Amino acid sequence: MFELPVILFGVGGVGRSLVRQILDNRQLHADTYGLYIRVVALCDSRAAVLEPTDGLSDAHIEAALALKQAGKSLSAHELGGTQDDLSAILDIAGLPGTVVVDCSATDQTTPALLFALDRGYHLVLANKKPLTIQQEVYDRLTRAGDTQGAFDPARIRWETTVGAGLPVITTLNRLTASGDPIGRVAGTFSGTLGYLMTGLEEGRIFSEVVREAHALGYTEPDPRDDLGGVDVARKALILARGMGHRLEMNDVSVKGLYPPLMESLSVAEFMAELPQLDEHYRDEVARAATESKVLRYAATLVVEDGHVTCEVGPTAVDKDTPLGRLSGTDNLIAFYTRWYSPNPLVIQGRGAGVEVTAAGVLSDVVEMAFTS
Ligand SMILES: NC(=O)c1ccc[n+]([C@@H]2O[C@H](COP(=O)([O-])OP(=O)(O)OC[C@H]3O[C@@H](n4cnc5c(N)ncnc54)[C@H](OP(=O)(O)O)[C@@H]3O)[C@@H](O)[C@H]2O)c1
Known part of the structure; x- marks a missing residue:
């Protein structure tokens, strides 16, 4: 049996679902790949549970899951202790061939991720933040720690950072590997904003759809976290960057669905003020319709003369395109390349949710077993 050591940062929704899926798939991984994923450490924001020598037993893992499910710290675990330095955890628990999985939602893991690469370990990221700080950090993460080195897909995978379990990054990397130049990418990467745009297309009122999405728990507790578009901009x-362009976050033009003046309001005030935006969106939808277009919250990347422009925001798109035909909460990405033109290569499906994201992370981990 091939044993693959795994250290996990972040035991929230995605991290817990990943660990559950590792346990549930033990037999399948053994039968199909001769693989045993040995979880050696679990880390939350303040504590860690580790068993470097033999790996955590399934009973210890279950106890950790129960604690996190109950909203407690891993420090309450029989094997738990506080941690304020993830690199130190890697130093103690890391073994040759370790896969470090980042299911946290902070860029504070970055030094430990770089430390892991220095140690020769492998990375799997669901966390977008380390990849969306400085270009130099992106370069080091994707080039095995060395900005001058070659892109090394055997050392890092980050499939779930865009479109959750959908094979977006894999497809992009395959297009790049085949030398098929990507001229344009158009995508929607927020189920919440897809829900909102579909509502507007059906003639519903902006404030009403936002309030409904909020009440149903489709938005973050502060809906501006979705409506601002920053998460889409990170994607x-x-x-x-995956297409080989060098740029920073402030090179991405982001237009949110509310004016900057509403940023300082409390959530309750913001919800109360929403109707003042209704007329604007009614007009935008009507204007798009006169040109046979529909409004989508889209990310659009266009490459001209080797330079990429990257725009995120409400966009009128032709009805007769993959993005124009989309409705509901699915994510969609269309790659327009030399070989995929005028009809693009399209990937569509559920683009969020802890289970589907954890499943994508697990695929990345299993694939690492065959490249390490
Ligand atoms: N949910 C989705 O549908 C989805 C889809 C694609 C990608 N993602 C990405 O997946 C990641 C995880 O999402 P989630 O929904 O599971 O988030 P979450 O529930 O908020 O969990 C975050 C976890 O990270 C831990 N954490 C925070 N700071 C840390 C630190 N400095 N060191 C170690 N652990 C730390 C938290 O610890 P505590 O438990 O102590 O607070 C928590 O366990 C995010 O980056 C998210 O963007 C999520």
Whole structure:
């Protein structure tokens, strides 16, 4: 049996679902690949549970999951201790061939990720933030720690950072590997904003759809976290960098669905003020319709003379395109390349949710077993 050591940063929704899926798939991994994923450490924001020598037993893992499910710290675990330095955890628990999985939602893991690469370990990221800080950090992460080195897909995978379990990054890397130049990318990467845009297309009122999405828990507790478009912009930046372009977050033009003046309001005030935007969106939808277009919250990347422009925001798109035909909460990405033109290569499906994201992370981990 091939044993693959795994250290996990972040035991929130995605991290817990990943660990559950590792346990549930033990037999399948053994039968199909002769693979045993040995979880050696679990880390949350303040504590860690580790068993460097033999790996954590399934009973210890279950106890950790129960604690996190109950909203507690891993420090309450029988094997738990506080941690304020993830690199130190890697130093103690890391073994040759270790895969470090980042399911946190912070860029504070970055030094430990770089430390892991220095140690020769492998990375799997669901966390977008380390890939969307400085270009130099992106370069080091994707080039095995060396900005001058070659892109090394055997050392890092980040499939779930764009479109969750959908094979977006894999497809982008395959297009790049085949020398098929990507001229344009158009995508929607937020189920929440897809829900909103579909509502507007059906003639519903902006404030009403936002309030409904909020009440149903489709938005973040503060809906501006979705409506501002920053998360979509991070995904656009990851795509642009993956296409080989060098740019920073402030090179991505982001237009949110509310004016900057509403940023300082409390959530309750913001919700109360929403109707003042209704007329604007009614007009935008009507204007798009006169040109046989529909409004989508889109990320659009266009390459001209080797330079990429990257725009994120409400966009009128032709009805007769993959993006124009999309409705509901699915994510969609269309790659327009030399070989995929005028009809693009299209990937569509559920682009969020802890289970589907964890499944994508697990695929990345299993694939690492065959490249390490
Ligand atoms: N949910 C989705 O549909 C989805 C889809 C694609 C990608 N993602 C990405 O997946 C990641 C995880 O999402 P989630 O929904 O599971 O988030 P979450 O529930 O907020 O969990 C985040 C976890 O990270 C831990 N954490 C925070 N700071 C840390 C630190 N400095 N060191 C180690 N751990 C730290 C938290 O610890 P505590 O438990 O102590 O707070 C928590 O366990 C995010 O980056 C998200 O963007 C999510």
